[in-house]
Amino acid sequence: MIQATNVTPLFNDLAKIEHDRNVACHACSLYSLCLPLGLNNNDLIRLDSIIERSQNYKRGYALFTSDQPFKSLFVVRSGSFKTTISATDGRDQVTGFYFPGEFIALDAIHQQNYQSNAKALESSSVCELPFQNMEEIGKGMPQLQIQMLTRLSKELAGDKTFMLLLGKKTADEKLATFLLSLSKRFQDRGFSATNFQLSMSRSDIANHLGLAVETVSRLFSRFQEEGLISIAGKALSVQDIEKLKQLCG
Amino acid sequence: MIQATNVTPLFNDLAKIEHDRNVACHACSLYSLCLPLGLNNNDLIRLDSIIERSQNYKRGYALFTSDQPFKSLFVVRSGSFKTTISATDGRDQVTGFYFPGEFIALDAIHQQNYQSNAKALESSSVCELPFQNMEEIGKGMPQLQIQMLTRLSKELAGDKTFMLLLGKKTADEKLATFLLSLSKRFQDRGFSATNFQLSMSRSDIANHLGLAVETVSRLFSRFQEEGLISIAGKALSVQDIEKLKQLCG
């Protein structure tokens, strides 16, 4: 189980940390980052009752694909995921990476099918929220409704910011921005902001940022030469976070 | 007042069409595209009572900017708007164009401030939905809550699709995709899918698509030479919609 607030493993691997399938929301270490925040006790218990806690998804396994009917929202419980959308000709775009406490499939609400594909980047688990049930219990829970709206709105804001990255930033700025975003998210989860494992491949990063793999690889090397970071395989250590921030534009 | 379902002006200018500030939702021609869809009569009346219908915003006027406190959501009533976000160094990104029936400011819900800037592209008007009031009346209106979630989710899906455009598409594909998106939206509003006015400048288009103005200008010229479109100033006519679709990738 993630006890994010107590331990700060330096080179954390979110997947390796044991977690208990049966921990209820009120006892979950992700509570403060997660959906139930702000719900009263009764509401929390009802919400809890509709949540299905998944088994492990191994690295590379699909949580859902865009040809499947939309049924549930998911919250990452441990590990991490990527989502992608595909053009008709096979090109695809990594639309996001998702860490514990973050929602997946918000873009599919009230569509027939999921709008994207979600894959585990490492051994991971999720809480599954069957949407039908959520609607049902949500009718009497304004706080839950507001939480949902807030979540959606924040993801939307993040995506707009990401448009600026894709449309206007240089390769350097893109990578710096991306690394800082990871750093921030690890920190929010009680991990080191400066030492962590990249669970995604170089090619996932490149794809997400609208770059070629080779460019990302070269940038990692250069950032290292310049003393901004030090990187060995998937282990990243941020050496000069201030310079990195300046680089974001 | 827009009577979109009855008239199909060829070169429509959404702003020039007269509209009555006092038309209630149930009598509004945008009804089927707009928020109230699916509400029962009582609920509709309550929703109606909190909506503030704006005066005209002239071309270039700001609906809000990102330094202002978030207060209301907006639905375009007539005309059109663009939204932008700014990097610290002054660069900015056009994050979207908004036409009648479409929501603006969904990315600001439960943030302190608006997250972007919204400007009128032509003489335009909006319906203003004070968010406090919406939350209030929403508590007893599950249908309204669902409508809101659906709206947010659809915008999210659109943004993810747009990421693929920004990250993976060539200049040709970007412009073709953009033109078809406009075409579709005009059609949905009862206008011609093939003949319409571009209310935004070339530079807004370029910025939105992550291109230089010159590139957009050249593409318009080339698309015209190739018989895909014919364009004179802001008046666009789609000549070969099928070829355009093939170009989207």
Next chain:
DNA sequence: CACACAAATTGACATGGATCATGGAAAAGC
């Protein structure tokens, strides 16, 4: 109407990052 200013077009040229190619290092499969 004429002026001033902003927007759009078009051409010439430059370049950031893509693509291609190769070799080595992990990781996965058996």
Next chain:
DNA sequence: GCTTTTCCATGATCCATGTCAATTTGTGTG
């Protein structure tokens, strides 16, 4: 533990699109 496959790093080259510059067209204003 060996083999196969995928991933990553780095160099050489190329090209789609950006940048700069000059001109034309459109637009708003007194």
